[in-house]
Amino acid sequence: MAQLSSWSLSGALKGMFSKPTIDENTWEDLEYALLTADFGPDVTEAVIDDLHEKVDRYRTTDPRDLQRMLRESLEERLSKYDTTLKLTERPAVVLVVGVNGVGKTTTIGKFSKFLGTYGRTVVVGAADTFRAAAVEQLATWAERGGAQIVRPQQQGQDPASVAFQTVDFAKRNGIEIVLIDTAGRLQTKGGLMDELSKIRRVIEKQAPISEVLLVLDATTGQNGLAQAEAFIEHAGVTGLVLTKLDGSAKGGFVLAVQEKTGIPIKLVGQGEGIHDLTGFTPHVFAQKLVG
Amino acid sequence: MATFGNLSDRLSETFKNLRKKGSLSASDVDGTVREIRRALLDADVALDVVKEFTGKVRERALSDEVNKALNPAQQVVQIVNDELVAILGGQQRRLEFAKNPPTVIMLAGLQGAGKTTLAGKLAKWLAKDGHTPLLVAADLQRPNAVTQLSVVAEQAGVAVYAPEPGNGVGDPVRVARDSIAYAKTKQFDTVIVDTAGRLGVDAELMKQASNIRKAVNPDEVLFVIDAMIGQDAVKTAQAFQEGVDFTGVVLSKLDGDARGGAALSVASVTGRPIIFASTGEGLDDFEPFHPDRMASRILDLGDILTLIEQAQQAFDEDEARAMAEKFSTETFTLDDFLKQMQQLRNMGSIKKMMGMLPGMGQMKQQLDSFDEREIVRTEAIIQSMTLAERQNSKLLNGSRRLRIARGSGSTVTEVNALVNRFEQAAKMMKTVAKGGVPQIPGMGPIPGARGGGSKKQQPKKKGSKSGNPAKRATENAALASGAKPASAGAPGGTGFGLGGAAGSAAPTEEELASLQKFLGR
Numbered sequence: 181m182a183q184l185s186s187w188s189l190s191g192a193l194k195g196m197f198s199k200p201t202i203d204e205n206t207w208e209d210l211e212y213a214l215l216t217a218d219f220g221p222d223v224t225e226a227v228i229d230d231l232h233e234k235v236d237r238y239r240t241t242d243p244r245d246l247q248r249m250l251r252e253s254l255e256e257r258l259s260k261y262d263t264t265l266k267l268t269e270r271p272a273v274v275l276v277v278g279v280n281g282v283g284k285t286t287t288i289g290k291f292s293k294f295l296g297t298y299g300r301t302v303v304v305g306a307a308d309t310f311r312a313a314a315v316e317q318l319a320t321w322a323e324r325g326g327a328q329i330v331r332p333q334q335q336g337q338d339p340a341s342v343a344f345q346t347v348d349f350a351k352r353n354g355i356e357i358v359l360i361d362t363a364g365r366l367q368t369k370g371g372l373m374d375e376l377s378k379i380r381r382v383i384e385k386q387a388p389i390s391e392v393l394l395v396l397d398a399t400t401g402q403n404g405l406a407q408a409e410a411f412i413e414h415a416g417v418t419g420l421v422l423t424k425l426d427g428s429a430k431g432g433f434v435l436a437v438q439e440k441t442g443i444p445i446k447l448v449g450q451g452e453g454i455h456d457l458t459g460f461t462p463h464v465f466a467q468k469l470v471g
Numbered sequence: 472m473a474t475f476g477n478l479s480d481r482l483s484e485t486f487k488n489l490r491k492k493g494s495l496s497a498s499d500v501d502g503t504v505r506e507i508r509r510a511l512l513d514a515d516v517a518l519d520v521v522k523e524f525t526g527k528v529r530e531r532a533l534s535d536e537v538n539k540a541l542n543p544a545q546q547v548v549q550i551v552n553d554e555l556v557a558i559l560g561g562q563q564r565r566l567e568f569a570k571n572p573p574t575v576i577m578l579a580g581l582q583g584a585g586k587t588t589l590a591g592k593l594a595k596w597l598a599k600d601g602h603t604p605l606l607v608a609a610d611l612q613r614p615n616a617v618t619q620l621s622v623v624a625e626q627a628g629v630a631v632y633a634p635e636p637g638n639g640v641g642d643p644v645r646v647a648r649d650s651i652a653y654a655k656t657k658q659f660d661t662v663i664v665d666t667a668g669r670l671g672v673d674a675e676l677m678k679q680a681s682n683i684r685k686a687v688n689p690d691e692v693l694f695v696i697d698a699m700i701g702q703d704a705v706k707t708a709q710a711f712q713e714g715v716d717f718t719g720v721v722l723s724k725l726d727g728d729a730r731g732g733a734a735l736s737v738a739s740v741t742g743r744p745i746i747f748a749s750t751g752e753g754l755d756d757f758e759p760f761h762p763d764r765m766a767s768r769i770l771d772l773g774d775i776l777t778l779i780e781q782a783q784q785a786f787d788e789d790e791a792r793a794m795a796e797k798f799s800t801e802t803f804t805l806d807d808f809l810k811q812m813q814q815l816r817n818m819g820s821i822k823k824m825m826g827m828l829p830g831m832g833q834m835k836q837q838l839d840s841f842d843e844r845e846i847v848r849t850e851a852i853i854q855s856m857t858l859a860e861r862q863n864s865k866l867l868n869g870s871r872r873l874r875i876a877r878g879s880g881s882t883v884t885e886v887n888a889l890v891n892r893f894e895q896a897a898k899m900m901k902t903v904a905k906g907g908v909p910q911i912p913g914m915g916p917i918p919g920a921r922g923g924g925s926k927k928q929q930p931k932k933k934g935s936k937s938g939n940p941a942k943r944a945t946e947n948a949a950l951a952s953g954a955k956p957a958s959a960g961a962p963g964g965t966g967f968g969l970g971g972a973a974g975s976a977a978p979t980e981e982e983l984a985s986l987q988k989f990l991g992r
Contacts, residue, residue, distance in 0.1 A: 212518060218701040221512045280724060280752070281583025281697065289614075310752070312587075312622030313615045320614035320638055366727040399581060401515030401701020401732060424582065427670040428710075429703035452582075452612070 201241045207232070210250075217469075219432035220402045223439070227253060251470040257435060259462035261444035265419065267300075269390045271350040273358045273383055275343075277376060277415045278395035279407055280364030283423040285314065287395050287449055288359050289321025290457035295357055302327040303355045305346025307339035307379065310363040318361050324454050328355070339363065339375065340382040347386040358387075367410030376415045393446065395421045398431030408437045419446035422460075426450045430469065500532045503547065515732030517705040520558070520739045527554055558735055559762035560744035564719065569690045572660040573605070575651065577687060579680055579715050580695035581707060582668030585723035587616060589695055589749055590665040591623030592757035597661055598629055605659035607650040608633035609643040609683060612667035620665055627754050630659065643667065643679065648686040664689070671710025680715045692717040693746065696733055698725045704736040712741045719746040722760065726750045734765060803897050806861040809853045812846060851879040852889050864890055 196209040207228065214224040227250070234249050267274070274291075278284050285308070292302040304322045308314040309332045322329040330346040332339075343360050350358045362379065365372035383389055394417040396404050411417050420438070422431050422445055434445055445460045504525045511521045531550045568574045576593070578586045587610065594604040606624045608631065610616035617637035624631035632650045635641030647664050654662045666683055669676035684692060694717035696704065711717055720741075722734050725748045738745055745760045853861065855878030860866050867875075867890055869883075876883045 215512060215518045216702045218515075218703070221509050279699070279727065281585055283583060311619070312626070313619035316615035316618045317613070366724065368727055397583060397697075397699075399697070399700045399703045399707070401699065401704075402513050403515065403699040403727065404701075407699075424670070426672075427581070427703065428672045428706045429701065433701060 197243045197247045199243055202235060202243055202246055206243060206246070210246075214432065217430035217432035218401050220405075220436050223432070223436045247470060251466050254435070254469065255462050255466035257439065258445070258465060261438065261442060263419075263444045263446050263460045263462065265391055265446050265459075267295075267357060267390055269388055270356055271347065271358045271387060272356065272390040273347055273350075273360065273387050275360045275362065275380065275383065275389055275392045275415065276395060276421075277362050277392060277411055277417070278364060279366050279397075282364065282395045282397040282400075283449060284308075284364060284395045285318050285321060285361055286452065287393075287421055287423060287447070287457065288318065288361050289325045290449060290454055291447070292322060292325035292327035292359060293454045294457050296326045300357050301355045302357045302359060303330060303346060303350050303353075304328070305330045305343050305358065305360040306332060307342040307346070308361050308363040309335070309337050309339050309342060314361070314363065327359070340379045343379050344382050344386060347383055351386065367407045373410060373414040376411075380415060389416075391419055391446075392417045393419050393421050394443070395423055396431070396434060396437070398422055398424045398434075399427060399429040400431075400433060402433055402436075404433040405437050405440060408441050408443065412441055412443065417441075417443055419444060421445075421447040421449065423449035426456070497533060500529060500547075504529045504532070507551065511732070511735075515699075515701045515704070515736075517702055517732075517736035517740065519705065520736050523739070524554060524558065524735075555735070555765075556763050558739045559765055560738050563759060563761050563763075564744040564746055565759070566746065567690055567718075568661075573651065573654040574661045574691075575664065575687050575689040576661065576691045576693060577647075577664040577666065577684060577689040577715070578693050578695055578721075579666050579711060579717060580668060581670060581697070581700075582613070584668065584695045584697045585749060586610070586668065586695045587619050587623060587665055588752070589693075589721055589723060589747075589757075590620060590663050591627045592749060592754050593693075593747070594624065594629040594663055595627035595754045596757055597663075598627065602661050603659050604629050604661040604663055605650065605654050605657070606631045607647060607662055607664045608635070608637065609647045609650075609664050610667040611635055611637045611641045611643050611646070612639065614638050616665075616667070623754070630657075644682045644686050647683045651687055662687070671707040671714075677710065677714035680711075684715050691719055691746075693719050693721050694737075694743070695721045695723055696737060698722050698733055699727060700733045702736075704733045705740050708737045708741050712743070717741075717743060719744055721745070721747040721749060723749040726756065804862050805853050805856065805864055805893060806858070808893060809850060809861070812850060848879070848881060848885070849889060852876075852881055852886055855879040864894060 196206045196213075199206065210231070211224055211228055214227060215221070219227070230253055231246065231249055234253075235246060238245070240246070266272075276284050276288055276291075288304055292304060295302050302325070304318060304327050306315040306318045306329060308318070315331055319329050319331070328349075330342065330349050332342045339362060346360060347358055349355070360379070360383070362376065363372075365376070367373065380389065380392075392415050394408060394411045394415070396407065400407070408417065408420070420434060420443055422434050425431060425448055438444060445465075448458050448460050448465070450456045450458070507528060508521055508525045511524065512518065516524070528547070528550055531554075532547050566574075566576070578590055578593075580586050590606055594606055597604045606620055606627075606629060608617040608620045610620070615637065617633050617635070621631050621633055632646075632653055634649065635646055643666065647666075650662055650664065653659075664683065664687060666680060667676070669680060671677070692715050694708065694711050694715075696708070700707070708720075720734075720737055720743055722745055734745055737743070745762070745765075748758055748760045748765075750756045750758065852875060855875045856867075856871075860871060860875075867886075872883050872886045872890075876886050879886075
């Protein structure tokens, strides 16, 4: 189970879908599977109620139907919002935010490669001036992704000024896409969240911000929602990036995040390789999750 | 976030309902257990752990120990607390040092759990204790992890062993092995090996980790896990237990608003104790983990012990006693208040401290938005008063208030608000110091405690009394003997809940309420 497609729920669900009929155990198993996939009690309850109702309405007892309904139900919930990235501005400024250790810098590296394959020129701004060696880490990724980098001129420089310089650099050199890395911050740190608002304000003096991507770690549990809400309030998040989907975590909480906040998932990261970043397709996601 | 309170919030909400009852029926217990289950799930405790936990609680809640208890609801709180502590590992465990140095400590965990930062914190902490730690850069995977570790080492003022540049170059097993020999020749007594982050499902990297373990034969293998992790905590922890057989757990990012869940899951599933908690980005934001305190924190009984430790460092005991005296003799003045506030500030971040107080969990939101500068403003207002005015707030007539407002750069409204808050609070503190009202359950809303606050706080007060006993016998003794009689040094103590320094422990509800008021929120 853990080898081929460990990320999928299919292992947990296989038992119940291969049974001849739907019974009480099926529902319990389903609840278990959803809860352990971090969907959280609220969404789990809603999904199960919804399925219960459908099963009753269609008077089906075949678990296969249930499986299909589950897939459709998740897909429907996931595809409620538009998942395309809007990068038509020139330069298109993308601000990447998130709590510590979710993979912001890595995502930027992969994203610049991703954009590079579409023939876009990219510059990354190392506005994480706080964490030790974050700038060097980003520089390595930028090099791998074939992007240019704007570094802070001195240690501990104001991140907003780095962001400003990056956008400025892009404008002067006609670079199409600007990616700005920010320092990880826990959503409970009021001061640091205000700093994000400031970065936003400062960038907007130069160019409109096309996308603010919130990076969420798939291993995160229900706290993901609190993170999203705080970052939406302070940074005006327009899209979510779900990372570390190559582990055993299923990141079910993003569904709750998407539903509660109306912010769609736009990118999905599945590994440490430079190519391990893809756009988000609800259909594929649901298919993979349910099997 | 309102729909999404943390574990403490949820449980206290549950217990509020329970506390209204004199005795417990089976259905009461079931309802409560359901709520606990939901609360734990919302807090990301692993489902299997939740099931086991609620099973135990249910069983004990229906047993005689509850029925015979004076207050059944209180007893349930006690049980939940007991079980939490039991799962979290009971006693606090310390690091084990090798008989023959160097002591080798290996760090392992998922990507982004905070291993490298922790390495620095641990090193600094050890160095403070007179050890000579050596940081070993065996994370050769992540771009510039080696550089990061070097920077962290420099900040912590310790040595680093980084023979390989990293970024995918070099063999981490070899680096780890060589580091031991290096440490021996250079006389370092502890070696901290920072390894690359890896996923539990990545067999190859787990193999590598296990090879590193074999190569260095560590005295401690610390598994670093993010406090925010969800249901996956169990699988990950199990994978790491199989892979590197860690001996202890470090909970990182505890300064966020996710707390408890992962700690419970990991400790319960692996049976390994949580040794350290990492609570911020600074290299000093690091403390030994106290299971009993964590349980109290989860239950929102407050982390009073930690608070007291801090208070004792900052407070002058004589002064505190004098202050307690003032409370009871009704001579508490604005001047004293100012002094209190300045002492309070000596203790560091008010926000951090208030977070440790029982019952404060619910005020988290307000706490977070609380502006520390508010205190500066309040200080300014008081300092703009004459000595006579500070001694006797009744002197403050309209024109005096206008003068004060001008002098402190505030408005008359703000001055009025401060004076009102002060007068109300002073009145309440008198009551508390005299051992009045506060400890009686079921009384009406506390005067001055605002709206929802009073409703929620009521259960709390019992919580702080009841939840503590088992864990903190001493505390409890102080509480039992100190809270009720009208002794001057009682909880009213130094006021604002920081009475701990004066000798007895728990701040009371009124103090919390008044503290809130004083601080202007």
